[in-house]
Amino acid sequence: xxxxxxxxxxxxxxxxxxEVVAVDDVDLTIxxxxxxxxxxxxxxGKTTTLRMIAGLEFPTQGSLRIFGEEVGTLPPNKRPVNTxxxxxxxxxxxxxxxxxxxxLRMSGVNKTEARQRAGEMIELVQLDGMAARxxxxxxxxxxxxxxxxxxxxxxxxxxxxxxxxxxxxxKLRQEMxxxxxxxxxxxxxxxxxxxxDQEEALTMSDRIAVMDQGKLLQVGSAEDxxxxxxxxxxxxxxxxxxxxxxxxxxxxxxxxxxxxxxxxPSPHAAGTAVAMSLRPETIQVGARGSVPAxxxxxxxxxxxxxxxxxxxSMVYEVSIDWxxxxxxxxxxxxxxxxxxxxxxxxxxxxRSDWLVAE
Amino acid sequence: xxxxAIVRPPMEPPTDPEPAEATxxxxxxxxxxxxxxxxxxALPSWAFLTLFFAVPLLIVVVYSFATRxxxxxxxxxxxxxxGYRELGQEFVRNLVLRSLWxxxxxxxxxxxxxxxxxxxxxxxxxxxxxxxLVFVMIPFWSNFLVRxxxxxxxxxxxxxxxxxTEAAGLGxxxxxxxxxxxxxxxxxxxxxxxILPLYAAIERMDWSLVEASRDLGATGWQTFRQVSxxxxxxxxxxxxxLVFVPSFGAYVTPQILGGxxxxxxxxxxxxxxxxxxxxxxxxxxxxxxMAVMLGATLVYFxxxxxxx
Numbered sequence: 001x002x003x004x005x006x007x008x009x010x011x012x013x014x015x016x017x018x019e020v021v022a023v024d025d026v027d028l029t030i031x032x033x034x035x036x037x038x039x040x041x042x043x044x045g046k047t048t049t050l051r052m053i054a055g056l057e058f059p060t061q062g063s064l065r066i067f068g069e070e071v072g073t074l075p076p077n078k079r080p081v082n083t084x085x086x087x088x089x090x091x092x093x094x095x096x097x098x099x100x101x102x103x104l105r106m107s108g109v110n111k112t113e114a115r116q117r118a119g120e121m122i123e124l125v126q127l128d129g130m131a132a133r134x135x136x137x138x139x140x141x142x143x144x145x146x147x148x149x150x151x152x153x154x155x156x157x158x159x160x161x162x163x164x165x166x167x168x169x170x171k172l173r174q175e176m177x178x179x180x181x182x183x184x185x186x187x188x189x190x191x192x193x194x195x196x197d198q199e200e201a202l203t204m205s206d207r208i209a210v211m212d213q214g215k216l217l218q219v220g221s222a223e224d225x226x227x228x229x230x231x232x233x234x235x236x237x238x239x240x241x242x243x244x245x246x247x248x249x250x251x252x253x254x255x256x257x258x259x260x261x262x263x264x265p266s267p268h269a270a271g272t273a274v275a276m277s278l279r280p281e282t283i284q285v286g287a288r289g290s291v292p293a294x295x296x297x298x299x300x301x302x303x304x305x306x307x308x309x310x311x312x313s314m315v316y317e318v319s320i321d322w323x324x325x326x327x328x329x330x331x332x333x334x335x336x337x338x339x340x341x342x343x344x345x346x347x348x349x350x351r352s353d354w355l356v357a358e
Numbered sequence: 359x360x361x362x363a364i365v366r367p368p369m370e371p372p373t374d375p376e377p378a379e380a381t382x383x384x385x386x387x388x389x390x391x392x393x394x395x396x397x398x399x400a401l402p403s404w405a406f407l408t409l410f411f412a413v414p415l416l417i418v419v420v421y422s423f424a425t426r427x428x429x430x431x432x433x434x435x436x437x438x439x440x441g442y443r444e445l446g447q448e449f450v451r452n453l454v455l456r457s458l459w460x461x462x463x464x465x466x467x468x469x470x471x472x473x474x475x476x477x478x479x480x481x482x483x484x485x486x487x488x489x490x491l492v493f494v495m496i497p498f499w500s501n502f503l504v505r506x507x508x509x510x511x512x513x514x515x516x517x518x519x520x521x522x523t524e525a526a527g528l529g530x531x532x533x534x535x536x537x538x539x540x541x542x543x544x545x546x547x548x549x550x551x552x553i554l555p556l557y558a559a560i561e562r563m564d565w566s567l568v569e570a571s572r573d574l575g576a577t578g579w580q581t582f583r584q585v586s587x588x589x590x591x592x593x594x595x596x597x598x599x600l601v602f603v604p605s606f607g608a609y610v611t612p613q614i615l616g617g618x619x620x621x622x623x624x625x626x627x628x629x630x631x632x633x634x635x636x637x638x639x640x641x642x643x644x645x646x647x648m649a650v651m652l653g654a655t656l657v658y659f660x661x662x663x664x665x666x
Contacts, residue, residue, distance in 0.1 A: 151574075
């Protein structure tokens with residue numbers, strides 16, 4: 001794997017639109033056969049990055065290679081990639097069959113063969129019998145499949161998907177997530193998938209790149225991003241978390257803003273301002289004085305300011321001097337619940353916190 | 359259906375933002391209300407069109423079956439189809455064909471000239487677009503007749519065009535009072551009618567379709583042939599009809615720039631009314647002309663309906 005040619009290799013790519021820097025000095029390597037997601041809030045540069053891979057935008061500077069070939073300013077029709085567009089961009093004046101066979105016909109495959117291969121692809125995406133319909137006679141989910149078939153029939157080396165599930169309702173979206181994933185495994189082609197929906201990215205992808213304001217913040221597996229975020233933004237963006245501001249005292253201790261010291265091993269130098277990320281589900285609540293001895297150094301005292309019943313869990317807002325912590329505990333017996341106003345202690349396993357410096 | 363108990367329709371549409379299910383009776387009542395409102399709003403234009411379009415049209419059709427009397431007047435009696443029969447004369451047929459031919463050439467030239475311009479226009483920033491649209495409209499600020507005379511001056515024997523070609527060593531330009539001058543004048547006059555619908559159609563086009571086409575391996579030209587052009591077809595057809603119809607019946611331009619040498623349909627009709635004083639004949643020619651235009655318009659609506 002290490003010496004294999006990367007499907008997509010982006011080196012120092014920047015894209016400026018007039019004064020706006022849409023993509024800022026991004027380095028990214030996407031392996032062959034990988035399901036890769038680009039995740040971030042709108043305007044973070046993920047779509048622009050995808051469009052540069054597709055050739056719909058050209059980088060302002062940097063190098064962009066697809067299977068080793070420099071494609072920086074190659075027009076889209078000369079690249080071995082195809083795109084599933086956000087709103088599918090199906091040709092409204094063509095039938096499903098003509099839509100799907102379009103790429104083949106344009107590249108000079110004869111009409112009979114193009115139709116046959118398109119027909120097979122239409123079957124693969126389970127649209128048999130729809131070949132003669134126009135896009136506006138199809139449901140959103142069916143249009144999505146046509147867009148997929150239209151791209152895949154060209155046997156792209158990399159398939160780019162721009163928020164392909166955004167327009168579908170929840171149930172259909174979950175169905176398509178599974179289908180896309182298994183299709184990708186079956187074909188063994190790299191899928192590069194842009195989304196702003198973190199759950200979608202977490203469930204489907206081998207690796208995820210998190211972007212914000214044109215910058216690539218972190219690339220890693222779902223677990224890397226969730227359990228070991230590299231920055232406050234990633235910690236906050238992926239899932240829910242409590243960020244507690246602190247300063248590193250020594251390599252085993254941090255000092256909170258109220259002077260309280262907590263045990264937290266850290267690779268950062270003493271004096272570094274950090275934030276401790278604590279996932280709500282890793283925190284435990286109990287009566288004061290009930291903190292197990294092993295967790296004494298990783299505990300805080302506070303007052304319950306709100307308690308919500310969610311069926312499978314209780315969500316507490318615990319007010320601790322200067323911050324509010326969100327705590328999510330599995331549903332427990334009623335006598336162990338806390339009402340607002342209760343004086344409690346919270347603690348966590350020292351392996352479940354994570355320090356991020358900026 | 360029993361009409362025993364009629365559910366009273368509400369006077370106002372339900373205020374509920376999400377009318378979960380529509381009761382059929384309410385639906386029908388709402389539709390009636392809409393229709394009534396629509397009718398009221400359309401009343402002024404209906405009245406105007408009836409008075410100044412439908413009635414005169416009817417008079418023309420009636421006259422086309424009337425009799426021309428010995429003094430050049432028209433008797434509304436002795437109904438006949440002499441006016442239509444006279445259209446079969448060879449010279450009339452020739453001038454109809456000539457008009458048709460010039461109208462087709464004018465339309466094609468307008469299309470070829472306007473398409474790239476409209477495409478260019480539609481891909482500019484809004485500020486540039488608006489400025490250029492104003493330039494397209496500026497000619498309308500002065501009278502059509504005046505503008506035709508302006509061309510007469512430009513194309514005249516000692517006019518700037520002739521002087522320029524002479525200075526460039528190409529010899530005199532002598533196209534004034536030829537069919538070329540007529541086509542030039544028609545193209546000049548009707549070009550905006552081609553540009554505007556084309557611009558509207560191209561501007562409305564979903565550009566992600568062009569991107570999709572390029573992404574699927576089509577070259578720029580293939581994309582134009584397979585995607586952009588077919589999608590702009592409603593604009594092409596609308597523009598073509600807007601240019602073809604007035605060109606076919608044009609009177610002013612053939613008269614001023616063609617010098618009335620080769621009569622065209624428009625000049626012929628005017629001559630029948632004013633000079634030959636053969637109103638039934640002029641009316642018959644007008645009726646045929648309008649029938650052709652109506653046919654062209656119907657074709658437009660049918661194709662427009664199909665491609666949209």
